Amino acid sequence: MTEAARELRVAMVGYGFMGAAHSQGWRVAPRFFDLAAEPVMATIVGRDRDRVEAARRKFGWQRAETDWRRVVEDPDIDIVDICSPGASHAEIAIAALDAGKHVLCEKPLANTVAEAEAMVAAAERAASRGVRSMVGFSYRRVPAIGYARRLVQEGRLGAIRQVRALYLQDWLSDENGPMTWRLDKEAAGSGSLGDIGAHAIDLVEHLTGSRLESVSGTLATFVEERPLLGETVGLSGTASTERGRVTVDDAAWFTARLDGGAAAGAIGAFEATRYATGRKNALRIELSGSRGAIAFDLEAMNELQFYDATAPAGEQGFTRIIVTEPEHPYMANWWPTGHAIGYEHAFSHQIKDFVDAVTGGADPEPSFADGLHIQRVLAAVEASAGSGSAWTPTA
Amino acid sequence: MTEAARELRVAMVGYGFMGAAHSQGWRVAPRFFDLAAEPVMATIVGRDRDRVEAARRKFGWQRAETDWRRVVEDPDIDIVDICSPGASHAEIAIAALDAGKHVLCEKPLANTVAEAEAMVAAAERAASRGVRSMVGFSYRRVPAIGYARRLVQEGRLGAIRQVRALYLQDWLSDENGPMTWRLDKEAAGSGSLGDIGAHAIDLVEHLTGSRLESVSGTLATFVEERPLLGETVGLSGTASTERGRVTVDDAAWFTARLDGGAAAGAIGAFEATRYATGRKNALRIELSGSRGAIAFDLEAMNELQFYDATAPAGEQGFTRIIVTEPEHPYMANWWPTGHAIGYEHAFSHQIKDFVDAVTGGADPEPSFADGLHIQRVLAAVEASAGSGSAWTPTA
Amino acid sequence: MTEAARELRVAMVGYGFMGAAHSQGWRVAPRFFDLAAEPVMATIVGRDRDRVEAARRKFGWQRAETDWRRVVEDPDIDIVDICSPGASHAEIAIAALDAGKHVLCEKPLANTVAEAEAMVAAAERAASRGVRSMVGFSYRRVPAIGYARRLVQEGRLGAIRQVRALYLQDWLSDENGPMTWRLDKEAAGSGSLGDIGAHAIDLVEHLTGSRLESVSGTLATFVEERPLLGETVGLSGTASTERGRVTVDDAAWFTARLDGGAAAGAIGAFEATRYATGRKNALRIELSGSRGAIAFDLEAMNELQFYDATAPAGEQGFTRIIVTEPEHPYMANWWPTGHAIGYEHAFSHQIKDFVDAVTGGADPEPSFADGLHIQRVLAAVEASAGSGSAWTPTA
């Protein structure tokens, strides 16, 4: 088989929001990046036959299946991309890895630490056979984040002492908004903390090379009951009443001590919320160091604020870098200077990096072990919140 | 032929920056919008066989051709999408329209008013036979622009009295940057004025429904000679010298009187430049009306600033609308609230609108006649600049 | 005594940064606001004769004294304005109040809860005799804050569920910066927490009408030793060594539960730091409610961001209100629309309000009791930080 003809046949499990985003990644990445193998959007998997067939047509996959086991067993499939709800991740990923498929798994890695641990074990078994696994913290692939990381690694921030990491959304701020499965602990595992707080944790660790070693946390549920929609499937036992009980956190705050990396000894302040009225998707990271600082807000994702504390005194200030230059990660492959990219581009970058790892024989990042670590941080925050915010180790 | 099976076979001429952008539009639009026919990326056309074949593979077209006449004559082609340099537009578009192909033609419509007039005549002939034509002012399809237009149409700005429209880039601000074909009048037609000033004119007219009826303009060339690169193809007569002569405008300014629409009687101040140090792609539009104002900057393309002068006095201010809500044009088909789109999305929206027009039997906008009008405005600015900024009618 | 002739003779204790700011308040307030009595800058008090005389000339006071008891005993003095270090507040304020002088006392009210309690007792005794007292949380008098409070009171934010309050400075981010008395616990009482965190607490309570009822806090000292300057007066026992020991917090974080007012049941996240590289004086408050939100940053003190969640869906966004309209608190007395005021104007407003209360026979706010409450919150944060961030009541 010639280099040019090499293909990687992909099966994707799930067809919701993440299914759409991952499909766009598989579709677009090879059109802008030179990949050593051409991904083929072979099979999409979903439980409902009509809906998965509709998704197949919509997203442009070749075939549709209703049982994920079929693709795990399919010798023509090289990669399994898992976009289904978190509770299903462990079973699918372990089976796929054991069957020799490379696995890209959406975050969070799993709904529990135990599941995540089993997944890491499977990933390690697989790695020894050259089978790759990665967890999909896509925001790592936003160019502004990549460039910020480079600045940290070059020592431009010096010793980082403080971290602020907030993920602010507001889609629950109206107390009359409906109950959904995302607000039910059985279905969703956790609320803001796991859904969006996990991104904040991962980005801080990715940017600094440090780890959150202990946390003091608080969780809150502001609105404890919400009106049920007509369709209440998935909300156990609430179908016949008029209001559903919210059993996950609406918001989470925690303080963390960091260890290792550029932020060794730093303290981080985290918040994840769906009640930050007016903030739509404001994932904000600020790193304050002895020589400089960076600030990022996902609501302006093509920008990075950089403060150089070594510049002449009168000239210091946050520089608004428009992260669309060829010098910036991934950007040389897109449009000319000043032309913005969007949310989904991070998924194309994720595919590029994943395919590079698969074809290049390297282990991609973030690994399942990284995903497990995030899971442990989330569990530690919950444990701390359950014991009066007592400081709790993450390992 | 069933509805679901209906296809539109597309041929695209050109494979440069615009070829990449249009390809992405054809590729992505049907995956996010429900189109009455599925576009098929059939044939890409370019003069250089090796390069067009490389582009075919890269962009994902089925076939490559080196002569645009082949696709004009091909009975299987429904649509011709013209992304080649401006000097070639008239010949290709007229032939394609006369052959019954729907035509999408990149802006500027042509390099001269005379060519544009011939294209409009062909478009009118074609329209009478149900063949559609559109010129590709893609920024009309940025959701923030679409929403701003809606606000204007709803009267939220009242009588618009002033317009500010600047398109600021800086890629020439280094005087040691090389000579390119874009700085040669024979090859490029004009400089900043036609390349980016045309967008500013089109957006103002699109937003307000008004027309620039007369202009007073100034052009300047700040750096008159630039170092030649080794490859000087396309720069007539300069190949043997060490520096090339810049024969187009580096920057253009003009004041315009508007007529008709929401800005009847207004005065607009325009600037287009490649010397605005630090401004990468700042297409800025501000409309000041008796009841409100809007401000837009392409460098923050997911935002629209809206000022409601009818709000209570103490509460007035520019509201930064993050244009990612389902209520905003095109956005219901993309990602959840707060998730940004990028530059290329406007091309997907352009394809959606063009396909809707073709399948729905409507004439799309902007028409070739609109493109001709822009051409006349550009010509009037040049004429005014050539006669001491004397006010010059555009028709 | 005629209205025009009525005077209030003022003595001010202290001549540092706050002495300069208060002097400007006394000097300027009567020139822009109609006061029922004309303040006379009678006597300035400081321990060092030469320096207080220099300050007298510089600031424009009539007389200088070196012993504060002289002004407390002076029958011609109506008001004592205390700007000396916190450790001296209680003794001076109690003596002045008992002597029948109205007292304006800089924040923090005292360095300890016990001192603050004694001051409250004195203030209550005095109030029964018509003698007024106020603590100088000057930021309450920033017009944007006053206007935000009005929006909260009018219910424009609905039920406030979340508060973010950060006071970010960076003057310690260079670890080679010198040791100063502000970093010595004996001299300064506390570090960031009491110096700037107190402002954040007061503003949140002022804006919402709510009280912090319990807190979970963390304190950190990032740089534990700093080079001593030649003059080490006030640093106990460190004069002969080369490095001084930092004994206060460099940064403080705490989560708080709020009770009463518009933010009953809300949770607030607070941070006070002198290590936020690049942030010079960023006192940032964000209130997230069921019907709206406000955001304020002291680095842009003439602006208020207001989000109206009841506006039409497509039009929602943070509105940048330039708080210079006649409708905004205090602003009708300054300059035309759009003309900024600065930091010191809050001190003129403070004098206006204090004089209004004194001449109008009303008790001004914030009262000494309010100041005591803040002190208790600070003490609770320190207690919580000392016991592993355990939740600690503030009363």
Next chain:
Amino acid sequence: MTEAARELRVAMVGYGFMGAAHSQGWRVAPRFFDLAAEPVMATIVGRDRDRVEAARRKFGWQRAETDWRRVVEDPDIDIVDICSPGASHAEIAIAALDAGKHVLCEKPLANTVAEAEAMVAAAERAASRGVRSMVGFSYRRVPAIGYARRLVQEGRLGAIRQVRALYLQDWLSDENGPMTWRLDKEAAGSGSLGDIGAHAIDLVEHLTGSRLESVSGTLATFVEERPLLGETVGLSGTASTERGRVTVDDAAWFTARLDGGAAAGAIGAFEATRYATGRKNALRIELSGSRGAIAFDLEAMNELQFYDATAPAGEQGFTRIIVTEPEHPYMANWWPTGHAIGYEHAFSHQIKDFVDAVTGGADPEPSFADGLHIQRVLAAVEASAGSGSAWTPTA
């Protein structure tokens, strides 16, 4: 007379907006800056006895007079500060200078070029006798402007090729707003052009050291009649009708060629308007050079945006400098880092500079000759606008 005892006795003519601002300057400057002589606010002059007496009390002057000739003749007066309407400037200034008084004259220097020429002649006569004169373009004294100028002088912008200078206000955007004397040519001389456009011209010339040598301009009056208020004094011949005729420009645009200084050969685009809906006091200057750029907006007057085109490619961006550092002009005498100053501070700086010049025996800037030049630019813009925007020399 000892140094410490030296006084400068000031008389101020006028008590409107500028009278209040200048009074604040005289009052505050000596309290924050070390001046070689102490200004004494001796006499305020106004034609209406009651109003000038009220202003005297309000602003804190020692005496009030109703005839400006009295202060010109008063041997105890050292300085005459002219804040009366433009039509009165020439007569007062010439008399005062001829009487040996130093003169600070508000801008515009005069309402006509002829008057301004006579004033320059008087200023030159006076200068030969050591008598100083200055015109009050106060925005030169905004620290961000001073710092920007320093960057230009140090060559940090390289060759400046483009200038954008807009002064945007919106107080006329409501067409039902009343007629005022400012809209009557006889009373006001001109409209936006002279009132605010003059500031834009002066700042550009001050920042660059260049001069506008020719202009192509356009003027417009959008609303030609406005409702008369009950009191129509000063509007000749309109008292008995219900609507008054607007006889000045509502907005002005002009393009200018610059000569000399850092912007030799540059082209500037200017706009002055009272119809920029939502813009309250937006004096915006942007200078684009071969090595860098600066951008300033008076609505955020404590900030300066600086772009360094010589920084590493990936790090370039506009740096938001908060202009409150000791390194910035005038700021070491105010508050700590990060504490904003306001509009009126420029007037204190103006007094400081004027007093420094008077006591130091230097000619202050901007001189009456500078003021005359601005007047000639304004006249050239009007002449150009009157002749179809034909390019018109300014000298």
